Amino acid sequence: MILKGKAHIFGDDINTDYIISGKYKFKTLDMNELGKHVMEDIDPQFSQKVEIGDFIVAGKNFGCGSSREQAPRALLASGIRGVIASSIARIFFRNAINCGLVALECDTSRIQSGDEMEINLTTGKINDLTQNFTIEAAPLPEVMIQILNEGGLVSYFKKHGSFPEPGKSQS
Amino acid sequence: MGKTIAEKIFERKTGFPVKAGDLVIARIDMAMGQDGTTPLAIQSFEEMGGKKVFDPSRIIFIIDHNAPSQLEAISQLHDNMRKFAENYGLTIYEVGCGVCHEIMVAKGLVVPGDLVIGADSHTCTYGAIGAFSTGVGSTELAAAMISGQLWFKVPETILIRINGTLPPGVYSKDVILYLASQIGADGATYQAIEFTGPIIDRLSVEERLTISNMAVELGAKAGIIAPDEKTLTWVKQRTIKSFEPIYPDPDAVYLKELTYDCSTLTPQVALPHRVDTVTSIDSLGEVVIQEAYLGTCTNGRSVDIEVAAKILQDKKVHPKVRLIVAPASKEILLEAIEKGWIETIVKAGGVLVTPGCGPCVGTHQGVPGDGWNVVSTANRNFKGRMGNNKAFIYLASPATVAASALEGKITDPRKYLR
Numbered sequence: 001m002i003l004k005g006k007a008h009i010f011g012d013d014i015n016t017d018y019i020i021s022g023k024y025k026f027k028t029l030d031m032n033e034l035g036k037h038v039m040e041d042i043d044p045q046f047s048q049k050v051e052i053g054d055f056i057v058a059g060k061n062f063g064c065g066s067s068r069e070q071a072p073r074a075l076l077a078s079g080i081r082g083v084i085a086s087s088i089a090r091i092f093f094r095n096a097i098n099c100g101l102v103a104l105e106c107d108t109s110r111i112q113s114g115d116e117m118e119i120n121l122t123t124g125k126i127n128d129l130t131q132n133f134t135i136e137a138a139p140l141p142e143v144m145i146q147i148l149n150e151g152g153l154v155s156y157f158k159k160h161g162s163f164p165e166p167g168k169s170q171s
Numbered sequence: 172m173g174k175t176i177a178e179k180i181f182e183r184k185t186g187f188p189v190k191a192g193d194l195v196i197a198r199i200d201m202a203m204g205q206d207g208t209t210p211l212a213i214q215s216f217e218e219m220g221g222k223k224v225f226d227p228s229r230i231i232f233i234i235d236h237n238a239p240s241q242l243e244a245i246s247q248l249h250d251n252m253r254k255f256a257e258n259y260g261l262t263i264y265e266v267g268c269g270v271c272h273e274i275m276v277a278k279g280l281v282v283p284g285d286l287v288i289g290a291d292s293h294t295c296t297y298g299a300i301g302a303f304s305t306g307v308g309s310t311e312l313a314a315a316m317i318s319g320q321l322w323f324k325v326p327e328t329i330l331i332r333i334n335g336t337l338p339p340g341v342y343s344k345d346v347i348l349y350l351a352s353q354i355g356a357d358g359a360t361y362q363a364i365e366f367t368g369p370i371i372d373r374l375s376v377e378e379r380l381t382i383s384n385m386a387v388e389l390g391a392k393a394g395i396i397a398p399d400e401k402t403l404t405w406v407k408q409r410t411i412k413s414f415e416p417i418y419p420d421p422d423a424v425y426l427k428e429l430t431y432d433c434s435t436l437t438p439q440v441a442l443p444h445r446v447d448t449v450t451s452i453d454s455l456g457e458v459v460i461q462e463a464y465l466g467t468c469t470n471g472r473s474v475d476i477e478v479a480a481k482i483l484q485d486k487k488v489h490p491k492v493r494l495i496v497a498p499a500s501k502e503i504l505l506e507a508i509e510k511g512w513i514e515t516i517v518k519a520g521g522v523l524v525t526p527g528c529g530p531c532v533g534t535h536q537g538v539p540g541d542g543w544n545v546v547s548t549a550n551r552n553f554k555g556r557m558g559n560n561k562a563f564i565y566l567a568s569p570a571t572v573a574a575s576a577l578e579g580k581i582t583d584p585r586k587y588l589r
Contacts, residue, residue, distance in 0.1 A: 013356050013445070017553040021560075022532040026207050026237050027244045029214055041555035061357035064390065065551060067292040069211055069308035090361055090392055091292060095308035141194055143322050153310045157219040163314065163322045166194035 001121040003081055003102065004129075005053035008046070009113040010039075014058055015065035016092060018042050025070040034070055035077030050079040055102075055119075057111045058085040063092025072096040072103075082119065084108055084126060084137070097144045098153035104137035121148075142166065173420030175328040176395050177363040180303040180417055184286045191327040191426075200285040200302075201229050202315045205271045207236040207532070208290035210248040211309035213255050216316055225319030227260040231280060233271035234264065235527040241535040269500025269526040272296040272468040276380065277500060279410025283398045284417045288315055292387050293468050293550065299376065299383035300406055301398035301416050303363070306387065326392050327426040329359055332368040335434030340585035342478075343378040344470055344548065344568035346370065347385040348439040352449035353431065360390035362426060365419060370433055371396060376405040377472045384469045385550050388446040438583055440546075441566035444554040452583045458565065461543040463494045463576035465521075466529045470548035470569050471499030473506050479573035480512035482587045488520030489579030495537040496521045497529030521576070533558030546575045 024037045039046035056062075056075070062085035063071060072095045075083070082102025086109070096103035102119065106126060111117070115130040124137040140148070146164040150156040156164070174182070174190070181189045184197040204212050209232055224230055232252050240246040249266075256263040264274050272293055275281050283301035287294065292306035307321065315321050333346060364386050371379065379396050386394020396402075398416040406414070438452040465471070465479050476498060488494045496516055498504040504526050507513045517523060524530075530537030531549045539545050539562035547557075552564035567575070570584035577587075 015551075015553050017533075017551070017556050021555050021558075022207070022236075023534055023538075023555075023558045026248075026532075026534050027242060029210055029248070041560040061360065061390065064356055065292060065387075065553065067290055067294075067306040067308055068208065069290075069310060073211075087357065087360060089357070089390060091306050091308060094311065098308060098310045141324070143194060153314055154215050154218045157314050157317065162318050163196050163320060166196060166322050 003053065003119045003121065005055050005081055005117060006051070007055055007057040007111050007113060007115045007117050008049065009111065010056060010058040012059035013061045013064055016063055016068050016071040017065055019063065019071040020068065020074045025068055031073045031077035034074035038074050038078045047078050052079040053081045054079060055117050056080055056083045057108050058083065059108065060085070060087045062088045064089040067091045069095045069099065072101040073099050076101050097148050100148065100152040106135045106137040172424055173422030175423045175425065176301070176365060176397060176417055176419050177303055177326055177328050177393060180284060180286055181323065181325045183284065183417065189325050191325050193325045194322060195325060196320050196322050197286055199229065199288055199315050199319055199321055201231065201281055201287045202312060203231045203233065203271055203275055203289035203294065204312050205236055205291050206234045206238065206249055206252060208309045208312065210251050212290055212312040213251055215310040215313035219313060219317060221313065221317045224259045224316045230261045230316055231275065232256050232261055232263040233268065233274055234266050235270050236532055237534050238266040238525060238527040267501060267525050267527065270468045270471060270528055272384065273472065273499040276300060277409060277502065279406065279412065282406055282410055282412050282414035283402065284415055288312065288321055293384055295386045295391065295394050296380055296384040296468060298386060298393050298395040299379040300402050301395065303393050303395065305392050326361060326363040328363045328365055330365050330367060330425040330428040332428065332430045333366065333370040333433055334368050334430060335370060335432045337370055337433060337436065340570060340588045341436050341438060342568045342570060343374050343381045345436055345439040346433055347382045348441050348449045348566060349433065349436060351385065351388050351441065351447045354389045356388060356445065356447045357390040362391055363393040363395060364389065364391045366394060366396050372399065375474060376402055377474045380472070381469055388550055438568060438571050438585065440571065440581060441552055443552055443563040443565065446550070446552060446566065452571065452581070455581055458544055458581040460492055460546050460575055460580060462537060462539050462545040463492055463572050464530055464537060464545060464547040464549065465569055465572050466497030466499065467531045467549040468499065469550040471497055471503065473503050475548065475569035476503065476507045476512050479569045480515040482570060482573040482584060483519040483521065483577065484515050486519055486577055488576045492576050492579050493537065494521040494576040495524055495530060497524045498526045500526050530557055546572050546581050548572050
């Protein structure tokens with residue numbers, strides 16, 4: 001699968017409180033409502049700038065802090081298709097894959113705001129079409145690929161009723 | 172080759188040999204959800220076609236984040252939890268019982284050697300009694316409620332040894348804030364930590380909970396302390412479950428071993444808006460405060476309220492400061508009443524709120540105003556965390572918070588403890 005969208009740049013250690021503030025997330029399960037408030041505390045106009053299919057490009061430790069799954073879900077609802085970061089915090093990483101938000105780790109330092117990005121989910125290759133270079137993302141564990149291929153953990157469980165057998169990692 | 176506590180717990184829960192790096196599906200001993208995450212878990216459970224839970228006695232719901240509810244919409248979400256708990260026979264801890272992480276250990280629901288997940292990032296708190304416990308999202312909680320399992324990558328472990336003796340006026344909160352400054356907010360991402368050393372040995376179980384609670388602020392998946400006699404006695408007083416503790420092998424292989432001596436540590440303060448930007452109170456300069464908060468899953472326990480009451484005894488909170496106090500549980504509140512700490516705090520001008528999360532998560536019970544400085548015993552000081560992105564949150568120990576409330580500025584507590 002190939003995805004295209006433009007890059008919205010953020011720095012290091014973007015926590016899930018910044019992605020969606022507690023003052024909104026506790027009130028509702030309506031992700032479209034939460035989608036209007038994503039990133040509000042650090043970029044108040046953010047949700048208006050996003051076009052459907054765009055990517056967040058960030059530094060290290062993206063999604064640290066609270067376990068709130070509303071963070072990746074609200075990003076999806078705002079139109080963001082995926083997160084590319086030099087590293088992604090553990091719980092956010094799992095939540096993202098579980099709700100179908102693309103999450104990839106690679107060196108993001110050369111990507112500029114507004115760059116057109118093209119992501120090949122099969123190969124893990126990320127093309128910066130604006131600056132014309134390619135980065136290779138760290139491969140996802142097989143278990144995550146299987147969940148992502150089914151569109152998330154809800155649809156995976158609906159179909160299979162249990163987790164994919166993960167097998168052993170190579171390392 | 173020897174194994175860490177994390178590896179040995181996963182070995183027990185999968186039933187076959189594992190090592191760091193393996194991906195495994197493991198049996199869960201307990202699964203916990205709170206009111207900020209469980210309504211979404213219930214939605215996922217229903218969307219997955221869940222018809223029953225794997226074991227009602229191993230799933231706990233706790234209403235603590237917005238308790239009592241401040242909005243109709245939240246009351247409805249709480250009712251979703253109550254209805255689900257009733258339908259499936261789950262135990263639900265109601266409004267006012269306390270913070271989820273205090274309840275899970277103090278009620279004996281978690282025991283050493285357990286593998287526990289919770290839809291709350293501070294689930295890592297139970298590492299203090301030798302459990303492997305970690306935070307998950309709502310949909311993973313739903314999947315675990317159905318299957319009784321979750322997939323994990325068995326983490327590598329960093330061994331952190333704390334040598335020395337803590338000076339008077341310096342507490343486990345100061346130790347973990349100092350470690351955050353040394354290791355960084357992502358220093359242990361994807362990894363477990365084992366805390367050890369003479370200072371950890373001498374801490375009470377309650378004080379150790381503060382350390383493990385904040386392991387996630389270093390990015391860690393778990394922050395484990397090997398059980399000792401103190402742990403076993405503490406747990407046995409609280410649980411009816413039988414358990415077999417797990418200890419690291421003497422030749423366990425760690426990713427790295429870090430050693431710190433905290434004999435000359437001073438009270439530490441995390442500056443806005445990062446937990447890992449920490450300074451000694453000696454070099455802080457003057458920070459005038461408008462709010463002080465004592466409570467949370469980090470520091471709302473009896474030892475914390477006791478030290479605050481000792482500092483506030485026969486004194487008055489600064490007239491320009493709101494001191495808000497939320498005991499971490501109903502039992503702690505009752506003990507604090509019985510011991511006279513609540514009387515001391517309220518007479519001094521402190522405001523008591525419901526046992527629970529209090530203003531930590533920014534929805535109620537003490538949202539700061541624009542430009543306010545807040546000194547808090549919580550574990551996070553992110554911009555907007557307490558509900559106002561124009562406020563500034565400083566994190567410190569209960570003693571520092573109490574001393575600061577008296578003086579109206581962030582204050583070294585040591586002069587009040589002589």
